[in-house]
Amino acid sequence: MIKQSFAALLLCLCAWMAQAEVVNIDNAELARLAASGAAVIDIRTEPEWKGTGVLAGSKLLTFFDERGQVDAPVWLAKLKAITKPGQSVILICRSGNRSRTAAQFLTQQAGYKTVYNVTFGMVGWAKEGRAIVPANAAVR
Numbered sequence: 001m002i003k004q005s006f007a008a009l010l011l012c013l014c015a016w017m018a019q020a021e022v023v024n025i026d027n028a029e030l031a032r033l034a035a036s037g038a039a040v041i042d043i044r045t046e047p048e049w050k051g052t053g054v055l056a057g058s059k060l061l062t063f064f065d066e067r068g069q070v071d072a073p074v075w076l077a078k079l080k081a082i083t084k085p086g087q088s089v090i091l092i093c094r095s096g097n098r099s100r101t102a103a104q105f106l107t108q109q110a111g112y113k114t115v116y117n118v119t120f121g122m123v124g125w126a127k128e129g130r131a132i133v134p135a136n137a138a139v140r
Contacts, residue, residue, distance in 0.1 A: 025116045043061060061078055085112045091103050093118075094123055096121040097121075
């Protein structure tokens with residue numbers, strides 16, 4: 001009976017984990033999802049936003065500070081004021097590495113079902129010559 005209970009628990013855990021996922025996307029998919037109303041969250045730092053600009057309509061919410069530290073509960077509370085776990089969320093950073101980490105946090109620990117990670121980040125977006133606006137035009 002204990003083995004059956006353990007097996008059932010393991011199956012439930014696997015099913016739950018299979019439902020939550022990080023989806024890596026390219027710039028074309030980013031543009032399509034953003035146009036359909038998905039929230040775009042730029043997790044870079046303020047100096048990065050000011051230095052390069054941001055995507056029009058993106059929300060600015062730093063995940064890792066300039067020392068590489070994260071205050072996950074505070075960040076998550078701010079994110080939940082913008083979007084809820086059932087909504088589509090797109091995370092972008094400079095190159096896709098920090099946003100992938102934040103996306104994994106959201107799917108594995110915060111109850112978000114699908115989080116999109118922009119694979120090449122703002123570097124890739126700018127390299128394709130896509131539109132960038134000054135950081136003061138974005139929402140914080």
